[in-house]
Amino acid sequence: xxxDSDALATRLQRLEDLEAIRRLFQDYRRSLDxxxxxxxxxxxxxxxxxIAGPDGSIRAKGREAIFALVDGMRGSLLxxxxxxxxxxxxxxRIDLDGDSASAxxxxxxxxxxxxxxxxxxxVGRYIDTLTREDGSWKFLxxxxxxxxxxx
Amino acid sequence: MSAEDAVLARLQRLEDLAEINQLxxxxxxxLDARDMYSYSQxxxxxxxxxxxxxxxxxxxxxxxxxxxxxSPNPPAPGATSWHIVANxxxxxxxxxxxxxxxxxxxRRGEDDQPTxxxxxxxxxxxxxxxxxxxxxxxxxxxxxxHNRVSR
Numbered sequence: 001x002x003x004d005s006d007a008l009a010t011r012l013q014r015l016e017d018l019e020a021i022r023r024l025f026q027d028y029r030r031s032l033d034x035x036x037x038x039x040x041x042x043x044x045x046x047x048x049x050x051i052a053g054p055d056g057s058i059r060a061k062g063r064e065a066i067f068a069l070v071d072g073m074r075g076s077l078l079x080x081x082x083x084x085x086x087x088x089x090x091x092x093r094i095d096l097d098g099d100s101a102s103a104x105x106x107x108x109x110x111x112x113x114x115x116x117x118x119x120x121x122x123v124g125r126y127i128d129t130l131t132r133e134d135g136s137w138k139f140l141x142x143x144x145x146x147x148x149x150x151x
Numbered sequence: 152m153s154a155e156d157a158v159l160a161r162l163q164r165l166e167d168l169a170e171i172n173q174l175x176x177x178x179x180x181x182l183d184a185r186d187m188y189s190y191s192q193x194x195x196x197x198x199x200x201x202x203x204x205x206x207x208x209x210x211x212x213x214x215x216x217x218x219x220x221x222s223p224n225p226p227a228p229g230a231t232s233w234h235i236v237a238n239x240x241x242x243x244x245x246x247x248x249x250x251x252x253x254x255x256x257x258r259r260g261e262d263d264q265p266t267x268x269x270x271x272x273x274x275x276x277x278x279x280x281x282x283x284x285x286x287x288x289x290x291x292x293x294x295x296x297h298n299r300v301s302r
Contacts, residue, residue: 005154005155009158012158012161012162012165016165019165023240026239026240030240084295086253088235088253089238110255110267110270110295112296115296116296117295117296118267118269
């Protein structure tokens, strides 16, 4: 019976981990679009890393460096005004391995275009390594290559 | 709380989240099919829908208001409206919940081309009524464009 309840707890934990990681992806998108870049940086592990741009040319490691990087994107890679850009995060695929996980997902970056119409500006992927740190799932590494446009 | 009760509570939480996410998809499916009766049944007896199209309280009133105000979705030569549901964040609190979820409205454009017509988000209050999760309040907020009626 003890074995049964252990097995049940393990199965529950797996589902809870998947749910917590999906929530992390949404917290990421929401803090990014809300221009809450401190909250965004806190979603990374202490030695977490963010990588983007052609050949991974845009990168930062550690929360302070990640904050500075993303804060610097305002008005260039991100819109100046909150509400003028939205990341749509879909196609989550998550593989759990104890206190680690790997995942891929799709991001669609929509901005307010001329004439106040939605403009699908970019489409890309997230390639993630996740870790459970102090009981919470965090990004150990998030790579965000852009697929359209390629350059 | 006994160990068994704790496991049951964790399971209930995951089931609640799954049912609420399913509710979001049913809403979108009935809306695109313009089946406003089935759509209205997703609301609590005193559930409220509010947005640029109008406001109404109660399933019957919501159905009548939307049938009067919502643009039709002509069946031939094919459907014209697809609400893509994305970016759900659900916060549970017993028999109540709050949520935010995005929609991307894709329409059949000129020359039979898909166009992203609108992007917005719902602010939801949900309640468990007669054992099922329903919308207590759904507020539809168009984000891009800001200046057109939500359809």
